Amino acid sequence: MAAVIDKEKCNACGICVRICPTDVYYGSKAKEIPVVTYPEECWHCNACVHDCPQNAIHLRIPLTMQVAYKS
Amino acid sequence: MKDIKLNIEQIEADVLCIGGGPAGLCAAIRASEKGANVVVADKSNTLRSGDAGMGNDHFMCHIPDVQGERPGFFSKIGKMSQAVTETFWENAYDLVKRWDSWGIPMKYEGKYEFAGHSMPGQPDFFLHFSGQNTKVKLTKQAKKTGVRIINRVMILDLIHDNGTIAGAIGFDVRESKLLVFKTKAVILATGKCMRLFPQNTGSLFNTSTSPINTGDGRAMAYRAGCELSDMELNDRWSGPKYFARNGRGSWMGVFKDPNGIQIGSGKEMTGHFYPQLHENYQKSGRGPVYMDLSDISDKEYEDMKYWLVHEANTPILDFFKEEGVDPKEHPFEFMTYGLFTPGGINYNEKCETPLAGLYAAGDEFMSFYIAGAAVFGSIAGESAASFAAKTKTSDEKHTQTLVVKTKEFLETVLNRTDGATWQEANSAIQQVMADYCGLVRSETMLTAGLEHLRRLKKKLPQVLMAQNTHELMRCVEVLNLFDIGEITFVAAQERKESRQHHHRVDFPFTNPMLNEQRLVVKNKKGQPVPEWRMKA
Structure with a gap:
């Protein structure tokens, strides 16, 4: 669940760690690929996805949050 | 054996804004323009924090x-x-x-x-x-005006002396630092209170507006002696089913039943202003209710998607994209979300509160959405700057006592290795609120629920534990939720009538005699006490 980082694309700039409103990236180290320490606290707001200069993050929407639609 | 110690750091300014949303930042900008030395403390980062973080x-x-x-x-x-x-x-x-x-x-x-x-x-x-980048622009403007922004700070209490505010105390949520803000005025702008009631969506953080808005401003104001208003008049919203997100006003379709028949003519208060529609349809056996976009034109559809981006709904659009599903072709369900707390600090037109030097703005009392945050944030900034200009910094001794007490408590929670996590405590308060003070309220249930809540609340300081300062922030949020919860119970007991979402089965009618009155709850020697006021 929550943010998933593409390690190939990530340049460890730390923007996502700096801006995440709920601090799911708590404990990430400077100049290293961020770690998602608290995935259950992700609000799925897309801030990190939007602000990532490398387009390296996407959200995996948990099964409990998937929108119910007509097929 | 853990031995985490918090180092004390002191920060001095004329005005402290607690919360860096549209209200807090507009307050800071205005106060700074008026010549005050201003600091903003935000528990996230003002660039993307809060309800407006990804737009409006x-x-x-x-x-x-x-x-x-x-x-x-x-x-x-x-x-x-x-x-x-x-x-x-x-x-x-x-x-x-x-x-x-x-x-x-x-x-x-x-x-x-x-x-x-x-x-x-x-x-x-x-x-x-x-408005997708509103917060980015406001942050930039605040810095340009000379405002100092300190991100990742959880403020937990106001420093006050005989009804006069002298600053606030908090901690860095990433480093082991206790922060003592010594200021002449404080502006509360911490938003709504979202994690008190379960949201019917299966997780603590699946909330329609920001889950980290936990009524911190209301709770610390109440503890400092400020009365809170309309706390029993909870509200509800509706939106896409299972992905809780506000923005229902930006979905341009119509609501239809499972047979594709439109619900209402579109001229009634369906859906947007009647959030229980979805729940009531489901209960009556006619549900679910679908948001149907099939009748709008391609141009309208493109426009709608543009506005949904600015209304912070990109994750939902992305979900459909990844699913390979076009929502125009596939009606999706709407649902009624859980209760939240719009009531709070009933600030006046100058954003003053009953406490000298304490101001409030924006969703500390939800009323005019983001525009209200902008307007009253600015007014709060102006009032606080003018107050600070004629006030001296206050008593050192009182601050020291509070610092010692707070430091000891926070370090105890940080060093505890066996006890209750914040998630356990948060689930406990949500359970009590939903079962005893939720959609159906009565004297006997409220009395029993309040007794249980108070028993749990008394245990919290002895059992809460946090592995680090991040979890410590969540623990403090939950402590605030317990205070807000207790206040909600007391107000719900006092309002012996039904009104809006406050449904008393033992008093099912709305009492017209109360139309012109509002209910407040005051802190009297640590106990919440209700009082009625004539509406201004």
Whole structure:
């Protein structure tokens, strides 16, 4: 669940760690690929996805949050 | 054996803004413009924190050149005093122009456009604006004005002496630092209270507006002696089923039943202003209710997606994209979300509270959405700067006592290795609220529930544990939720009638004698006590 980082694309700039409103990236180290320490606290707001200069993050929407639609 | 110690750091300023949303940042900008030395403390990062973090597309205001004379209906919007309402309408357009000058696009294709989010049959009062980067622009403007922003700070209590505010105490949520803010005035702008009631969505953080808004401002104001208003009048919202997100006013389709029959003619208060529609349909066996976009034109569909981006709904659009499903072809369900707390600090038209030097703005009492945050944030900044200019910094001794006590408590929670996590405590309060003080309320249930809540609340300081300062922040949020919960119970007991979402099965009628009164709860020697006030 929550943010998933593409390690190939990530340049460890730390923007996502700096801006995440709920601090799911708590404990990430400077100049290293961020770690998602608290995935259950992700609000799925897309801030990190939007602000990532490398387009390296996407959200995996948990099964409990998937929108119910007509097929 | 853990041995985490918090180092003390002192920060001095004229004005402290707690919360860096539209209200807190507009307050900081205005106070700074008025010559005050201003610091903003935000528990996230002001660039993307809070309800407005990823945007908002509607700004309530009156622009005479576009809308003509102000319709009388406008003066009935909002839940605060008439003076506050008038002040709002007089100042909102000025804020539109200020925001525009700071780089927030308030015009669409070169002109002001009023559309969406309005009530059926009433004039449009929401200006459509491209607000996805509102917080980025406000942060930039604040820095340009000389405001000092300190991110990742959880403020837990106000420092006050005999009813006069002298600052606040908090901690860095990433480093082991206790922060003591010594200021002449404090502005509370911490938003709504979202994690008190379960949201019917299966997780603590699946909330329609920001889950980290936990009524921190209300709780610390109450503890410092400020009364809270309308705490029993909880509200609900609706939106896409299972992905809780506000923005229902930006979905341009119509609500249809499972047979594709439109619900209502579109002229009633269906859906947007009647959030229980979805729940009631489901209960009556006619559900689910679908948001159906099949009848809108391709141009309208593209426009809708544009505004949904600015209304912070990109994750939902992305979900459909990844699913390979076009929502125009596939109606999706709407649902009624859980209760939340719009009531709180009933600040006046100058944003003053009953405590000298304490101001509040924005959703500390939810009334005018993001436009209200802008207007009353600015007014709070002006009031606080003017108060600070004629005030001396207060008593050192009182601050020291509070610092020692707070440091000891926080270190105890940090060093505890066996006990209750914040998630356990948060689930416990949500359970009590839903079962005893939720959609159905009665004297006997409220009495039993309050007794249980108080028993749990008493245990919290002895059992809460946090592995680090991040979890410590969540623990403090939960402590605030318990205070707000207790206040909600006390107010719900006192209001012996039914009104809005406050449904007393033992008092099912609305008492017209109470139309002109509002209920407040005061802190008397640590106990919440209800009192009635005539509405201003």
